[in-house]
Amino acid sequence: MQNRSVFLLSTLCFGFAFLYVPILIMMAYSFNSSRLVTVWGGFSTQWYGKLLENDQVIDAALLSLKIAVVSASFATILGTFAGLTLARLGRFKGRTLFSGMISAPLIMPDVITGLSLLLLFVSLETLIGWPSGRGATTVTLAHITFSMAYVAVIIQSRLTSMDNSVEEAAMDLGSTPLRVMWDITLPIIAPAMVSGWLLSFTLSLDDLVIASFTNGPGSTTLPMLIFSKVKLGVTPDINALATLIVGVVTLGVVVAGFLMFRAEKQRDRDVQVAIAANE
Amino acid sequence: MSELAGKSVSSSATQRSGFQRWLNRNGWRKIVAGIPYFWLLLFFLAPFFIVMVIAVSEAAYSIPPFKIPFSWEALQANIATNFGYLINDSLYYTGYLNSLKIAAISTVFCLLLGYPMAYGIARSSGATRNILLLLVILPFWTSFLLRIYAWIGLLGTNGTINNVLLAIGIIDEPLQMMNTDFAVYIGIVYSYLPFMILPLYANLERLDNTLTEAAMDLGSTPARTFLDVTLPLSVPGIVAGSMLVFIPATGEYVIPVLLGTGSSPMIGRVLFDEFFLNTDWPVASAVAIVLLLLLVVPIMMFNHYQARAEGVE
Amino acid sequence: MTADDSFIRIENVTKKFGEFVAVDNVSLDISKGELFALLGGSGCGKTTLLRMLAGFETPTSGRIIIDGQDMGDVQPFNRPVNMMFQSYALFPHMNVEKNIGYGLKHEAMSDGERKQRVSELLDLVQLGQFAARKPHQLSGGQRQRVALARALAKSPKVLLLDEPLGALDKKLREQTQFELINIQEELGVTFIVVTHDQEEAMTLASRIAIMDRGVIKQVGTPTDVYEFPTSRFTADFIGSINLFDGTVTSVKAGKARINAAKAGCTFEAPVSPGIKSGDAVGVAVRPEKISISRSRPKSTTVNAVQGEVLDLGYFGKDSLYRVKLESGELIRVNRVNDQRVEEADRQVDWDDKVWLTWDANSAIVLPEEP
Ligand SMILES: Nc1ncnc2c1ncn2[C@@H]1O[C@H](COP(=O)(O)OP(=O)(O)OP(=O)(O)O)[C@@H](O)[C@H]1O
Ligand SMILES: [Mg+2]
Numbered sequence: 001m002q003n004r005s006v007f008l009l010s011t012l013c014f015g016f017a018f019l020y021v022p023i024l025i026m027m028a029y030s031f032n033s034s035r036l037v038t039v040w041g042g043f044s045t046q047w048y049g050k051l052l053e054n055d056q057v058i059d060a061a062l063l064s065l066k067i068a069v070v071s072a073s074f075a076t077i078l079g080t081f082a083g084l085t086l087a088r089l090g091r092f093k094g095r096t097l098f099s100g101m102i103s104a105p106l107i108m109p110d111v112i113t114g115l116s117l118l119l120l121f122v123s124l125e126t127l128i129g130w131p132s133g134r135g136a137t138t139v140t141l142a143h144i145t146f147s148m149a150y151v152a153v154i155i156q157s158r159l160t161s162m163d164n165s166v167e168e169a170a171m172d173l174g175s176t177p178l179r180v181m182w183d184i185t186l187p188i189i190a191p192a193m194v195s196g197w198l199l200s201f202t203l204s205l206d207d208l209v210i211a212s213f214t215n216g217p218g219s220t221t222l223p224m225l226i227f228s229k230v231k232l233g234v235t236p237d238i239n240a241l242a243t244l245i246v247g248v249v250t251l252g253v254v255v256a257g258f259l260m261f262r263a264e265k266q267r268d269r270d271v272q273v274a275i276a277a278n279e
Numbered sequence: 280m281s282e283l284a285g286k287s288v289s290s291s292a293t294q295r296s297g298f299q300r301w302l303n304r305n306g307w308r309k310i311v312a313g314i315p316y317f318w319l320l321l322f323f324l325a326p327f328f329i330v331m332v333i334a335v336s337e338a339a340y341s342i343p344p345f346k347i348p349f350s351w352e353a354l355q356a357n358i359a360t361n362f363g364y365l366i367n368d369s370l371y372y373t374g375y376l377n378s379l380k381i382a383a384i385s386t387v388f389c390l391l392l393g394y395p396m397a398y399g400i401a402r403s404s405g406a407t408r409n410i411l412l413l414l415v416i417l418p419f420w421t422s423f424l425l426r427i428y429a430w431i432g433l434l435g436t437n438g439t440i441n442n443v444l445l446a447i448g449i450i451d452e453p454l455q456m457m458n459t460d461f462a463v464y465i466g467i468v469y470s471y472l473p474f475m476i477l478p479l480y481a482n483l484e485r486l487d488n489t490l491t492e493a494a495m496d497l498g499s500t501p502a503r504t505f506l507d508v509t510l511p512l513s514v515p516g517i518v519a520g521s522m523l524v525f526i527p528a529t530g531e532y533v534i535p536v537l538l539g540t541g542s543s544p545m546i547g548r549v550l551f552d553e554f555f556l557n558t559d560w561p562v563a564s565a566v567a568i569v570l571l572l573l574l575v576v577p578i579m580m581f582n583h584y585q586a587r588a589e590g591v592e
Numbered sequence: 593m594t595a596d597d598s599f600i601r602i603e604n605v606t607k608k609f610g611e612f613v614a615v616d617n618v619s620l621d622i623s624k625g626e627l628f629a630l631l632g633g634s635g636c637g638k639t640t641l642l643r644m645l646a647g648f649e650t651p652t653s654g655r656i657i658i659d660g661q662d663m664g665d666v667q668p669f670n671r672p673v674n675m676m677f678q679s680y681a682l683f684p685h686m687n688v689e690k691n692i693g694y695g696l697k698h699e700a701m702s703d704g705e706r707k708q709r710v711s712e713l714l715d716l717v718q719l720g721q722f723a724a725r726k727p728h729q730l731s732g733g734q735r736q737r738v739a740l741a742r743a744l745a746k747s748p749k750v751l752l753l754d755e756p757l758g759a760l761d762k763k764l765r766e767q768t769q770f771e772l773i774n775i776q777e778e779l780g781v782t783f784i785v786v787t788h789d790q791e792e793a794m795t796l797a798s799r800i801a802i803m804d805r806g807v808i809k810q811v812g813t814p815t816d817v818y819e820f821p822t823s824r825f826t827a828d829f830i831g832s833i834n835l836f837d838g839t840v841t842s843v844k845a846g847k848a849r850i851n852a853a854k855a856g857c858t859f860e861a862p863v864s865p866g867i868k869s870g871d872a873v874g875v876a877v878r879p880e881k882i883s884i885s886r887s888r889p890k891s892t893t894v895n896a897v898q899g900e901v902l903d904l905g906y907f908g909k910d911s912l913y914r915v916k917l918e919s920g921e922l923i924r925v926n927r928v929n930d931q932r933v934e935e936a937d938r939q940v941d942w943d944d945k946v947w948l949t950w951d952a953n954s955a956i957v958l959p960e961e962p
Pocket of ligand 2: 640
C-alpha cells in the first residue's frame with residue numbers, strides 16, 4: 001500500500017514537472033533583458049513593449065481573434081444541432097454515417113483535414129466560382145467544421161447524462177416539441193454550449209496546419225506568424241508573446257474553474273440547508 | 280375543472296398555423312438534423328472524394344496544377360505513377376514507417392507516464408483531485424505551438440538543459456538534442472500526454488471502488504488486485520487514450536519541423552512539402568489517402584472503445 | 593361495469609418492442625373519479641402501459657379511448673392526461689413555483705389567474721414556503737409533492753402516477769399514501785397509479801389490476817383480489833399463501849372435496865360452476881385463516897392436518913409459525929397476539945405437535961391455467 005502511494009505520488013510530481021517546467025522557464029526568460037535568450041542579463045519588461053509596437057503581431061492577433069470568435073459561434077450552433085440529433089432524435093436513415101462524420105474530425109491528422117479542405121475550396125471555386133480565393137473566410141469555414149465535432153460530442157454527452165423524462169414531462173404538460181427544446185433542453189445544455197464555444201475558440205486560435213492549407217497569401221494568422229518566426233530560433237519577443245497568451249488563458253481557465261467550484265459549493269450548502277429545514 | 284382542460288386543448292389545436300403544425304410534425308427534427316448533416320457532407324465527406332479524384336489525376340503546370348483523367352488508360356497510368364512513387368521512392372515509405380514507429384513509441388511512453396498519473400488523480404480526493412485535473416486540462420487551453428516552442432529553448436546546444444548539466448559537471452561538452460528523434464519523442468509525449476490522461480482518468484474514476492475492495496477481501500494482494508481487476512477494466516480507457524495519441528501523432532507536422540529538422544522525416548512533413556514545395560497535388564493526395572488507409576484500423580478501434588468507455592450506444 | 597360509464601377504455605392494446613411483447617392484448621375499463629392501481633413485478637409492462645396512455649408510446653395494436661375521444665392521433669401535449677414520472681422529472685433550472693406553473697403557460701388565462709392557481713397548488717401540497725427553491729434544494733418527499741402539484745396544475749381528466757412513492761422511505765410513504773387519497777377525493781380526478789408494492793396498491797386503490805409479463809391477470813377491488821384470487825399468480829403475488837396441488841374427488845352443492853397429496857389431507861372448499869370431479873386444481877389457504885392448536889379437532893381428515901412446529905417468529909402484533917407436515921411440506925400460520933401471553937403460558941412452542949384447521953370458506957380453489 002505504502003509503496004504504491006509513494007510510486008503514484010512521485011509519478012504525479014514528475015509528470016506535472018514535465019508538463020509545467022518548460023513553460024515556466026520560457027516565461028522566466030521573457031523577462032530577460034538580454035537579447036541572448038540563454039544568458040540571464042537581468043530583469044526587464046522591454047520585450048513586452050516591443051511586442052505591442054509590432055503591427056504585424058497585432059494585426060495577426062486581431063485576425064486570429066476574429067476568425068476564432070466567428071468560427072466558435074457557428075461551430076456552437078451547428079455542434080449543438082448535431083449533439084441534439086445524436087442524443088435525442090433516435091434512429092434515422094444515415095445515422096451511422098452522421099456519427100462517423102462527427103467523431104472522425106476529432107482524431108483526423110491535421111495535414112489530411114487541411115489538404116482535403118483546400119482541395120474542396122479549389123474545386124468549388126473552379127466549379128461555381130465560390131469561395132473566390134482563399135483567406136479568412138476559408139479558414140473560418142475549416143475551423144467551424146472541425147470545432148463543431150468537439151461541440152457535438154460535449155453536447156451529446158451532456159444530453160445522454162440528462163434524464164429525458166424531464167423533456168417528456170414538459171410535453172405532457174402541453175408543450176410542443178419545439179417549445180420543449182426552447183424551455184427545457186436549451187437552458188439545461190447552456191453550460192455545455194459555453195464550454196463548447198470556449199473550446200472551439202481556443203482550437204481556432206491554436207490551429208496552424210489547417211490554417212496554413214486553407215489560408216490565402218494576403219492574410220496571416222497569429223500561429224502562422226509565430227511559426228515562421230520560431231523556425232528561425234528562439235527570440236525573446238516570442239517568449240513575451242507566449243507568456244502573455246499562456247497567462248491570459250491560465251487566468252481564464254482558473255477563474256472559470258473557481259466560479260464553477262464555488263457554484264458547486266453553494267449548491268452543496270443549499271442542499272444541506274434544505275435538508276435541515278425539512279420536517 | 281376538467282372542462283377547462285378540454286377547452287384549451289381544442290382552442291390551441293385550431294389556433295396553430297400551417298407552418299407551426301408542420302414544425303410540430305417532425306419538421307423541426309429535419310432542420311436540426313439536416314443542417315449539420317449537410318455541412319459535414321459538404322465540408323468533411325466531399326473533400327475526401329475530391330482527394331481521391333486528385334490522387335488519380337496527373338500533375339500539370341496549370342491552375343489548379345492537375346489534370347483529371349478522362350480515359351481508363353490515363354487513370355491506370357496516373358495511379359501507377361502517383362502511387363508508384365510511394366512504393367519506389369524511399370522518401371515516402373521510410374516516411375510512413377518512421378511516422379508509425381515514432382507514434383507508436385511515443386504512445387507507449389505516454390501510457391507509461393499517463394497511466395500512473397491518471398490512477399493517482401482518480402484515487403485522490405475532493406479538492407486535490409479537482410486541482411490536479413485542472414492542471415492536466417490547462418495545457419489543452421494553451422497554445423500547442425508555444426508549448427513546443429518552449430522546448431526549443433530547453434533542448435538547444437546552449438539551451439537550459441545543456442547549461443545546467445555543464446554547470447553541474449555531468450557532461451563536458453553540450454549534448455546534441457535538438458533535431459534528433461529524441462527531441463521529437465519528447466515533443467510528442469509532452470503535447471499529447473493530456474490526451475492520454477483524460478480518457479484514462481474518466482475510465483478509472485468510474486471504476487467502482489468496491490470492486491477492488493471485494494477482490495482484496497477475497498484475498499488478493501494489492502498488486503494482484505490491480506492486475507486482475509483494475510487493469511482489465513481500464514482497457515477501454517487505455518485503448519481510447521492510446522488511439523487519441525497515436526492517430527494524430529502519426530500525421531504530426533509541427534513537432535518534427537520545429538524539433539527534428541535533421542532527423543528522419545515524418546510523413547506529415549513529406550505531405551506538406553510535396554504540396555507546398557513541389558506543388559505536386561496528385562502525389563500529395565496519394566500520400567494522404569495511404570496515410571488514411573493506415574489509420575483506418577486505429578480509428579475504428581478508437582470509435583469502438585470510445586463508445587464503450589463512455590457507455591453510450 | 594357497462595361500456596357506457598367507462599371513462600377510459602383500453603381495447604386489446606398490445607405493445608411490441610421488436611419481437612418482445614411488453615404489453616399483451618390488454619383491455620381495461622376505468623370509470624370517472626376512480627383511483628385505479630396497476631400492480632405487478634418489475635418489467636411486467638406497467639410503465640409501458642402508462643406511457644401509452646400519456647402518448648409517449650404508440651400501441652402496436654388496439655385502441656385507447658379517453659372520455660369518448662380516440663387517442664390514436666392525439667399528441668402527448670394535446671391529451672387531457674398528465675403524468676407524474678417515476679423519476680419526478682422536475683425541471684432542474686426552474687424553481688418550485690415555475691415548475692408547478694409550467695403547464696399553465698399554455699392555458700388561456702391571465703397572469704393573475706395563473707398566480708392564483710399556482711398558490712392554490714402550493715397550499716394543496718403544503719409547499720408554500722418553498723416556492724422559490726430549485727429542485728436540488730428539496731428533500732425527496734418535497735420533490736415528490738412538487739411533481740404531484742405540477743401534474744395537477746392543468747386539472748387533467750386523468751392523472752397517471754408512475755411509482756409515485758417509490759423514492760420515499762417507509763414512514764413517509766405511508767403518510768403520503770393518505771395524502772394522495774385525500775387529494776384524489778377532493779379533486780375527483782381519475783388516478784391511475786402504477787406500483788409494484790402490493791400493500792400500497794391495497795391501501796390506495798379502489799380497484800387493482802394485476803399484471804404479469806404484459807398480461808392482466810385479474811381486475812378487482814382490493815378485497816376481491818385478496819380473498820378471491822382467480823389464478824395462482826394472483827394468489828401468490830398478493831399477500832402470502834399456502835398453496836398445494838390437488839385433484840377434485842367430488843363436487844356437491846357448490847362445494848368440492850379436493851385431495852392434496854402433499855398436504856396429506858382433504859380440502860373442502862367452495863368452487864365455481866366450471867369445476868368437475870377429476871380436475872387438477874390448486875388449493876390454497878392464507879396463513880391468518882388457519883388456527884393452530886395442540887388439541888385434537890373434531891374432524892382430523894377434512895380441512896385439518898397435523899404437523900410439528902419448526903420455528904416461530906414473534907412480531908409484536910402477531911406471530912408467524914412454520915409447521916412441518918408429515919409429507920415434509922411447510923405451512924405458514926399467522927396468529928394475532930390479541931392477548932398478552934407470558935413466555936411459559938404460550939400455547940404452542942418449538943417442536944410441539946400441533947393441529948392446523950381452517951374453515952371451509954377460507955380455502956380457495958384455483959383452476960389449472962391453460
Ligand atoms: N424502449 C424499449 N425498448 C425495448 N424494450 C423495452 C422498452 N421499454 C421497455 N421495454 C421492455 O418492456 C418491458 C416492460 O417494461 P416497463 O418499463 O413497462 O416495466 P415496468 O413494469 O414499469 O417495470 P418497473 O417496475 O421495473 O418499472 C421490460 O422488459 C423492458 O425491458
Ligand atoms: Mg416502471
